[in-house]
Amino acid sequence: MGGELWAATAVLAWAGLTAWSLRPRPAPGAIAEAATLVVHASQTGSAEALAEETATALSATGLSVQRLGLSQLTPELLAKAERLFLIAATTGEGDAPDEATGFLRRLMPTPPDLSHLQVGVLALGDSSYGHYCGFGRALDSWLARAGATALFDRVEVDRLDPGALAHWRHQLTAVTGATFARETRSRPHRPWRLERRAHLNPGSPGRPVYRLRLRPIGDMPDWRAGDVAEVELPEAVAGQPGQLRDYSIATVPADRAMDLIIRETVRPDGTPGLASTWLLDRCRIGETVPLRIRPNRTFHGPDATGPLILIGNGTGLGGLVAHLSERARAAKPGPAWLVFGERTAAHDALLDQRLQGWLASGVLTRLDRAFSRDKGGARYVQDILQAEADTVRDWVERGATIMVCGSLKGMAPAVHAALRDILDEDRLLDLREAGRYRRDVY
Numbered sequence: 399m400g401g402e403l404w405a406a407t408a409v410l411a412w413a414g415l416t417a418w419s420l421r422p423r424p425a426p427g428a429i430a431e432a433a434t435l436v437v438h439a440s441q442t443g444s445a446e447a448l449a450e451e452t453a454t455a456l457s458a459t460g461l462s463v464q465r466l467g468l469s470q471l472t473p474e475l476l477a478k479a480e481r482l483f484l485i486a487a488t489t490g491e492g493d494a495p496d497e498a499t500g501f502l503r504r505l506m507p508t509p510p511d512l513s514h515l516q517v518g519v520l521a522l523g524d525s526s527y528g529h530y531c532g533f534g535r536a537l538d539s540w541l542a543r544a545g546a547t548a549l550f551d552r553v554e555v556d557r558l559d560p561g562a563l564a565h566w567r568h569q570l571t572a573v574t575g576a577t578f579a580r581e582t583r584s585r586p587h588r589p590w591r592l593e594r595r596a597h598l599n600p601g602s603p604g605r606p607v608y609r610l611r612l613r614p615i616g617d618m619p620d621w622r623a624g625d626v627a628e629v630e631l632p633e634a635v636a637g638q639p640g641q642l643r644d645y646s647i648a649t650v651p652a653d654r655a656m657d658l659i660i661r662e663t664v665r666p667d668g669t670p671g672l673a674s675t676w677l678l679d680r681c682r683i684g685e686t687v688p689l690r691i692r693p694n695r696t697f698h699g700p701d702a703t704g705p706l707i708l709i710g711n712g713t714g715l716g717g718l719v720a721h722l723s724e725r726a727r728a729a730k731p732g733p734a735w736l737v738f739g740e741r742t743a744a745h746d747a748l749l750d751q752r753l754q755g756w757l758a759s760g761v762l763t764r765l766d767r768a769f770s771r772d773k774g775g776a777r778y779v780q781d782i783l784q785a786e787a788d789t790v791r792d793w794v795e796r797g798a799t800i801m802v803c804g805s806l807k808g809m810a811p812a813v814h815a816a817l818r819d820i821l822d823e824d825r826l827l828d829l830r831e832a833g834r835y836r837r838d839v840y
């Protein structure tokens with residue numbers, strides 16, 4: 399963040415602080431219900447975790463705080479609230495997270511009068527994308543158009559930069575007096591031992607994919623299918639402390655191990671990716687990997703008895719098989735259909751043994767794979783969906799949830815377009831809003 403912006407922010411923070419301290423502070427308990435709203439729009443859980451931290455810290459000051467997802471925000475709640483802290487991630491290419499769909503449809507087009515409301519916005523993003531913090535910025539201008547008063551300048555956070563997050567906490571402290579417990583500043587990483595590393599696609603025309611098996615030192619922590627492992631790179635590898643990399647977790651705690659499916663990456667300048675080089679090459683078996691688990695609610699599965707369509711490609715298979723593993727433990731798992739895409743049947747049928755086992759036991763009802771480099775022409779997951787359009791509609795009619803995991807470029811937009819064709823735009827929006835169309839794409 400540039401010095402100029404810091405300076406501007408400091409002035410605004412001061413203005414905000416002054417405005418705040420001039421307002422009569424009601425005694426705790428006398429505050430109107432949910433005078434303070436802490437609202438998140440999260441795709442992979444970071445914004446939600448920060449909202450939880452924020453709500454906890456504000457509640458501890460005696461404020462009456464309600465934490466909710468953006469789509470649960472109603473004009474009535476906004477009318478009654480005195481202040482709003484909004485924490486919003488950006489996904490896709492400058493898009494709103496899926497959990498914001500209801501808000502986008504109902505409130506975004508016509509801002510209500512919010513001239514009574516004081517607001518603070520935290521925008522999470524990644525500056526390597528074209529539309530940096532696009533959705534947080536859009537919300538910020540929506541609030542301004544609605545007449546809301548900014549308590550401080552919007553705080554933008556690039557790849558969860560600890561300095562920018564400290565700035566957000568500092569602003570909150572300045573305007574509310576909230577304090578942040580040390581442990582909430584950064585949930586600690588725990589050491590996990592690298593137990594095994596298996597090359598999953600020898601001979602593939604694509605870059606190597608590995609399955610890493612990790613075990614915690616100490617107790618097995620709890621997590622759910624869909625959650626994310628944040629690996630902290632050693633300073634010696636990353637050149638600076640606190641560099642994190644996210645990976646979908648491919649197992650559930652009942653598997654007694656954490657598997658991550660990781661592909662060797664190459665940076666745009668042709669040099670190997672830091673994290674994948676470390677995890678796939680340098681880190682020796684038996685060494686420890688600092689890791690913490692981030693709950694990723696938007697990619698948790700539906701009730702295990704409901705039908706499930708899993709769609710993905712490449713390492714996205716990791717995020718999908720965790721759901722099958724979770725269902726394998728359910729008393730009566732509902733039908734599950736996996737549609738998976740890779741390059742060649744001979745070398746890229748990743749985790750085939752496991753998938754065949756689940757087919758045999760009935761955890762997986764149906765498996766369709768599309769290979770793009772096999773003889774007979776390129777075939778992709780969207781082609782399977784189109785060819786099976788009636789089946790897709792039938793599963794959705796019977797209540798199926800659709801979960802997509804894998805490439806943001808290519809696969810996710812093509813799958814989205816195919817589903818829109820098959821189900822129509824409105825139906826797909828309804829599913830997205832109802833949590834029956836969930837995506838974890840990267």
Ligand SMILES: Cc1cc2nc3c(=O)[nH]c(=O)nc-3n(C[C@H](O)[C@H](O)[C@H](O)COP(=O)(O)O)c2cc1C
Nearest residue numbers: 440441442443444445487488490492523524530531
């Ligand atoms: C698939 C994907 C697309 C993203 N697109 C953007 C983007 O267009 N602009 C941006 O600033 N950040 C983008 N990001 C970065 C996220 O906003 C950032 O990682 C944020 O911390 C995620 O918060 P969440 O875990 O609450 O979803 C993207 C991240 C992912 C995984």
